[in-house]
Amino acid sequence: MPFGLVKMSEIRPLQEHDLPAVADMFRVVLRKNSIPATPSLPSYLKSIFLDAPDFDPDLASKVHVRSDGRVSGFMGVLPLRMELRGEHVRAATCGSFMVEAHEEDPFAGARLLREVLSGPQDLSFSETSNDISTTMWRKMRATVAAPYSLEWLRVMRPASFVLEVGAGRFAPLRFLKPLVSPFDTLGRRSRARQTWSHYLPLAGKADAFTDTEASETESAALIPTLLASFALRPQWTPQQLEAMMIHARTKAVHGERVLRIVRTGSGKPIGLFIYYGDPGRIGRVVQIIALAGQEATVIDRLLKHAEERGMAAMRGRTQPALLEAMLGRKFAFVHASSTVVHSRRPELIEAVTTGHAFLNGFAGEGWTRLIGDRFD
């Protein structure tokens, strides 16, 4: 650098040599983990943010680089082809928004967000926006999509559920499992209707349907049909969807993956569900997709399957199309993070605010291994 010139901090596209620093930030800022990152995390970040088949250099992830050359901020961007009533929409799925040493450069996060939102995309959104980040998005005139921003929870076995919540902080508590399970069994006796605390596999309309284990190939082929009723939806090819599902087969923290297609008695598919969770644990639902009008049946099949599998509870992210079907089924709703959307095109925002957009899960960050996998 010529004498007298001072290098300023900058925002620029993510490059391969930034990955170790981004991985370290991810570990410290988002995972609150003091154990140094192994090479598997930078390698994974490379695979989704730089080497993905649909990588678009115009919609690249961005880093904030301090004047001393150190990477101190990151916003991940996954390009997503969408369509609004047949018209192509270029979308940017944003996530893993993080800044370290905030006090040394208090504007780093603001600059990152501005830079990403000023890109050439028609629509930007994030499904994992925390309160601070949501406030920043709002200042950029983004819209918080409330019906997409709730976590739903269905407790199935209350004693096991409480134990699992505790074990999330102190894993050895799981040794108490044999002691608490009888309480769940006792609690279910002499009940004839659903309650907030217990799920009962009662006879109903859903019994006329089946759900069977599905391959990634058949699920990927089905999803575009299931999405047809959404005005604003991803334009995935079956190949892209299959690749996403293969990619996210394992989430070590969340447990084994369950992927099932729901069918009528005659074998016609009406929906599918995907969740992660080992028996006895809290299952994390990544996606429930159903033909319009069949949401309740698919949800009932999911709950029945989870009950038979011995899940303590199930949780997932709301979508407006599912909310109505969840009413009356003893779901609880809490807010943990928000789905925020930004666009200069009012018709795109309207599609979201009216609930006609397919967002979250595969159309978001939730499907990636960044949510729920370990990188030891």
Added chain:
Amino acid sequence: MTDGIHTDIRTFIIESFLFGDDSQALSDDMSLIDNDLVDSTGILELVGFLEERFAVKIADADIVPANLDTIGKIAAFVARKQVS
């Protein structure tokens, strides 16, 4: 002209970050960052205000404390932007 810029910026900061409380001393060289008046969220609001009120385009690289940490720096920055 610069006086007008100063006044508008001061008014905006009082209304947006001090909730209308103008009893606090707010000198031209008081650091908005060190005094916890402006953070990552506030700066987006401030930049949006400057772009709209003074019809200037603020680049990402402009969003640094050297330009935006005090009322004096902000006013000088806006004046430079309006000339360029």
